[in-house]
Amino acid sequence: MSGAWLQFVAAGLTAGAIYALIALGFSIIYNTCHAINFAQGEFVMVGGMSGVSFVAMGLPLIVAVPLAVAAAMIVGLLVERLAIEPAHGNDVVTLIIVTIGVSLFLRGLAQVVWGKGIHALPAFSGTEAINFFGATIVPQSLWVIGGTVVAVVLLGLFFNRTLFGKAMQATAQNTLAARLMGIDTRVIMRVSFALAALLGALGGVLTAPITLTSAEIGIMLGLKGFAAAMLGGLGSFGGAVIGGLLLGLIEALGAGFLSSAYKDVIAFVMILVVLFFLPTGLVGARSGDRV
Amino acid sequence: MSLVHNVLRTLGTGSVAFTLALGAAGVKAQEPIRIGSFLAVTGPASFLGDPEEKTLKMLVDQVNAAGGVLGRKLELISYDSAGDAEKARTFTKRLIEQDKVNVLIGGSSTGETMAAVPLAEQAGVPFISLAGAVVIIEPVKKWVFKTPHTDRMACEKVFVDMKARGFSKAALISGSGGFDKSMRAECLKVAPANGIEIVADETYGAADTDMTAQLTKIKGSAAQAVLNPGFGQGPAIVTRNYKQLGLTQPLYQSHGVASKEYIKLSGDAAEGVRLPAAALLVADILPANDEQKPVVVKYTQDYKARFNSDVSTFGGHAYDGFWLAINAMKATNSTDRAKIRDGIEATKHYVGTGGIVNMSPTDHMGLDLSAFRMLEVRNGTWTLVK
Numbered sequence: 001m002s003g004a005w006l007q008f009v010a011a012g013l014t015a016g017a018i019y020a021l022i023a024l025g026f027s028i029i030y031n032t033c034h035a036i037n038f039a040q041g042e043f044v045m046v047g048g049m050s051g052v053s054f055v056a057m058g059l060p061l062i063v064a065v066p067l068a069v070a071a072a073m074i075v076g077l078l079v080e081r082l083a084i085e086p087a088h089g090n091d092v093v094t095l096i097i098v099t100i101g102v103s104l105f106l107r108g109l110a111q112v113v114w115g116k117g118i119h120a121l122p123a124f125s126g127t128e129a130i131n132f133f134g135a136t137i138v139p140q141s142l143w144v145i146g147g148t149v150v151a152v153v154l155l156g157l158f159f160n161r162t163l164f165g166k167a168m169q170a171t172a173q174n175t176l177a178a179r180l181m182g183i184d185t186r187v188i189m190r191v192s193f194a195l196a197a198l199l200g201a202l203g204g205v206l207t208a209p210i211t212l213t214s215a216e217i218g219i220m221l222g223l224k225g226f227a228a229a230m231l232g233g234l235g236s237f238g239g240a241v242i243g244g245l246l247l248g249l250i251e252a253l254g255a256g257f258l259s260s261a262y263k264d265v266i267a268f269v270m271i272l273v274v275l276f277f278l279p280t281g282l283v284g285a286r287s288g289d290r291v
Numbered sequence: 292m293s294l295v296h297n298v299l300r301t302l303g304t305g306s307v308a309f310t311l312a313l314g315a316a317g318v319k320a321q322e323p324i325r326i327g328s329f330l331a332v333t334g335p336a337s338f339l340g341d342p343e344e345k346t347l348k349m350l351v352d353q354v355n356a357a358g359g360v361l362g363r364k365l366e367l368i369s370y371d372s373a374g375d376a377e378k379a380r381t382f383t384k385r386l387i388e389q390d391k392v393n394v395l396i397g398g399s400s401t402g403e404t405m406a407a408v409p410l411a412e413q414a415g416v417p418f419i420s421l422a423g424a425v426v427i428i429e430p431v432k433k434w435v436f437k438t439p440h441t442d443r444m445a446c447e448k449v450f451v452d453m454k455a456r457g458f459s460k461a462a463l464i465s466g467s468g469g470f471d472k473s474m475r476a477e478c479l480k481v482a483p484a485n486g487i488e489i490v491a492d493e494t495y496g497a498a499d500t501d502m503t504a505q506l507t508k509i510k511g512s513a514a515q516a517v518l519n520p521g522f523g524q525g526p527a528i529v530t531r532n533y534k535q536l537g538l539t540q541p542l543y544q545s546h547g548v549a550s551k552e553y554i555k556l557s558g559d560a561a562e563g564v565r566l567p568a569a570a571l572l573v574a575d576i577l578p579a580n581d582e583q584k585p586v587v588v589k590y591t592q593d594y595k596a597r598f599n600s601d602v603s604t605f606g607g608h609a610y611d612g613f614w615l616a617i618n619a620m621k622a623t624n625s626t627d628r629a630k631i632r633d634g635i636e637a638t639k640h641y642v643g644t645g646g647i648v649n650m651s652p653t654d655h656m657g658l659d660l661s662a663f664r665m666l667e668v669r670n671g672t673w674t675l676v677k
Contacts, residue, residue: 004507007536011503116337118524120556127558129535138535210531211500212524212556220498255504261467261494263504 003134008256009249010132014141014210016248017148018044021203022225023232023240024155025196030235031172032185032192033088035095039079039103040200041222042110047072047201048213049110052119061124069201075106076197080190088189103218110215121208144206151202152241155195159237168192172235231271233281242282247271323366324359324626326351326616327392329382329407330421330609331399334373339399342594342606343421344369347396349597350613360620368392372403379403380410387414393626396612398422399605401469408435417619417632419612421605424473428655436635436655438611438645439604440569440662442474442520443481445546448567448663450478450485452676453516456541462491462514464505464529466521470547474520490514495525503532516540522547527556534560541565546663549604554668565676567663571607571644573673587644607644615641615648 022040029037050071054064079102087098124143129136159165171178171188179185203221204213211217224247232243247267254266274282328347331340351367359365368390370382379398386392387410394417398404401424408427411418411434420427420437427437453461461482465475475494482489491512493505506529509517517540519529526548533542542564544553549568554561570577574587590610594602618641619634620626638650638657646662665676 004511007507008504011501015501117552118527118556120527120558127531127534127560129537136536138531207500210528212527214524217498220496252501252504255495256507260505260508264496 004256006133006135008252010135010137010141011256012249012252013245014144014207014248015251016228016245017144018203018207018221018244019224019228019247020241020244021148021151021199022221023229023244024152024237025199026226026229027235027237027240028192028196028199030229032168032175032189033084033092033095035092035099036226036234037193037196038096038099038222038226039106040196040225041218041220042103042106043072043076043197043200043218044204044221044225045110045213045215045218046075046106046197047204048121048208048217049114049119049204049215050201051121051205051208052213053114055121061122065205068205069198072197072201072204073194076193076195077190079106079197080193084189084193085186103222107215107218114215116215118212118214119208120212121205123209138210140206140209144203144210147202147206148241151199152237155199155237164191227268227271229281231274231281233283236281236283239281239283246282321363323364324361324620325366325368325390325392326613327383327386327390327395328367328369328397329372329379329386329395329403330369330397331374331403332369332371334375336374336400338603339421339605340371340374342600342603343397343399343609345598346594346606346609347613349593350610353593354617360617361624361626363626369397372397372399374400374403376402376406380406383407383410387411387416392416393620393628394616394631395419396421396609396616401427401473404437408432411435415632416628417616417635419615419635421608421612423470425477431653431655434632436612436615436650438608438615438643438648438656440546440645440658441477441656442470442545443477444658444660444663445474445567446478446481446518446520447485448660448665449518449543449545449565450482450487451660452565452567452665453541453543454486456516458515458541459486460488460490460513460515462493462509462512462517462540463489464491464493464495464502464509464517464519464521466497466523466525467494468497468522468525470522471520471525474545474547478518478520495529497523497525499525500528501532502529503536506532506536506538510536510538514540516543518543518545520545520547524556527553530557530564531560546604549666551601554671554673559671561668561671563668565665565667568666568673569604569607569645569662570664571602571604573664573666573675576673576675582642582647583644586642590644604645611641611643611645611648614643 025040047068051068054067083098083102123140125139167183171185228243228247232239251263251267255263330343332344351365355364372379396419398420401422404420404422418435423439425441465471491509495502519526526544544566546568570583571587574591577584591602619631623630623634636650641648646658648657650657666673667676
């Protein structure tokens with residue numbers, strides 16, 4: 001039975017890693033403009049689908065993957081410039097509604113550009129499963145988990161060790177004060193969207209060989225990532241990672257040991273229970289004011 | 292797509308007004324035979340409705356170019372129900388009452404079909420559905436027919452094959468979409484009668500991206516073979532996970548994924564997978580003496596020439612529905628709604644894309660298990676299982 005245990009944990013960690021990447025995107029944008037970006041799932045889709053397109057053009061994976069991520073970052077910048085910036089100064093609810101519109105627009109556009117079909121990206125290093133104490137893991141899972149770890153570490157260095165990263169943190173803590181200190185918060189906003197798109201697209205290309213990708217894939221992934229961000233504590237980077245991994249594990253273990261039909265129910269009920277006792281999430285700020 | 296459709300609709304209503312005017316002038320003989328259709332041309336079920344509508348358009352043009360039926364031209368009035376049962380109902384009402392169609396062909400999904408059934412029954416319009424579920428023809432409804440195989444037949448075909456390979460214990464892993472759920476229920480129902488015991492019954496969500504947890508449970512069960520009633524990307528992920536976990540039991544898929552797309556998405560994990568499918572998909576590898584071969588080859592070529600895309604079984608359902616209606620008009624030498632109905636019910640040995648159809652007052656589908664071919668993926672393509 002230990003093989004089954006490990007198998008569920010491996011499945012949970014792989015799914016959890018992508019939830020974590022998406023949750024990080026939610027948190028970054030939440031920190032700079034205090035809005036939930038419901039187009040976050042679409043960044044994942046754009047990453048995966050552009051990856052498929054670039055590979056179909058005959059580019060090798062090593063070129064196609066960075067290009068796909070870059071394409072999603074451009075989309076993220078455009079979204080910020082064309083949709084979010086004009087609405088700046090409005091209240092948060094308006095911004096959230098704008099992001100819902102953006103997500104619908106991107107999904108529709110993707111269906112026009114890429115069609116409604118389902119696509120697969122070739123695995124980065126073969127599909128021969130690796131046997132690991134009775135559990136089997138596809139090499140791509142290691143890419144997903146490894147990619148997430150690298151992304152999280154780099155993100156941590158960026159926020160804590162670079163001036164620009166610190167400026168972003170300052171903006172998150174107090175936008176007005178940051179502006180008074182000479183930080184151009186508009187640039188911060190743009191970068192935060194580009195970063196969120198980068199993380200989403202990274203998740204999208206890394207998982208496309210396992211989960212396949214389609215114009216619709218962002219809906220459920222966006223929702224799961226949002227749930228993970230809430231679970232960990234919206235705005236907290238550590239929380240996003242913990243929330244994502246935890247959500248993936250709950251899902252996989254729930255499906256494995258309880259009932260596969262109710263695995264989403266199990267996951268969402270757990271989240272509700274956590275939020276009931278810890279309204280700011282597992283690692284969220286314990287302050288009184290909540291948006 | 293919706294632009295084309297809007298133009299069609301405008302043309303449709305326009306020509307109704309036109310023919311009314313003509314009728315008043317007493318030139319009734321020139322009035323076209325009207326075929327009404329409501330299909331999910333857009334929306335999530337567009338992969339059904341899109342080839343169906345294209346097929347109908349192509350056939351209407353072909354027949355008209357050849358002089359029409361009974362000396363009259365055909366006119367296709369097609370509405371886009373977008374997979375919505377409520378819209379399907381509204382359009383059916385309009386087709387029956389305003390457009391005064393002679394026959395209804397449509398309903399891409401079971402939901403749309405069932406919404407239209409009461410209207411067709413009440414008004415007495417022959418209605419050929421293109422949707423899968425058994426409920427459409429069971430119990431038999433006087434005016435309602437259908438062309439696709441049922442999911443029950445797919446289950447039976449798979450179980451017969453399992454039995455022939457000496458298996459008696461099977462596992463199910465199903466998705467949670469409408470097709471998946473309906474087929475799972477049918478399989479559970481017909482398994483005992485086919486001597487198959489279902490020892491594991493797992494499900495996964497429509498947007499799930501990993502099924503290793505469910506498959507690990509199946510791996511630990513006594514199943515000798517596994518059936519995956521599913522649709523969309525789910526079965527491809529199941530197939531990949533299946534190989535990843537190293538399950539050795541034969542894997543069966545449903546007719547829901549009977550397309551090249553499935554093999555492409557599953558990669559080499561699809562090797563050895565079996566599934567029941569219509570002859571249409573394997574037109575090129577059918578033996579030359581196969582009765583369906585000329586029909587499916589011609590339809591495949593015509594469709595490819597006109598739309599530059601591959602045929603799907605769904606378009607084939609529309610093909611069969613169209614010819615059942617036209618043959619009934621020719622056989623009864625009439626375009627009267629009741630006569631067409633009688634003609635369809637009297638269909639004997641119609642060789643179509645979905646199989647050989649023999650209708651009767653108690654069977655409004657007219658297909659048997661021979662309509663399905665058992666296919667196996669070998670070297671990245673379909674082969675017929677002998």
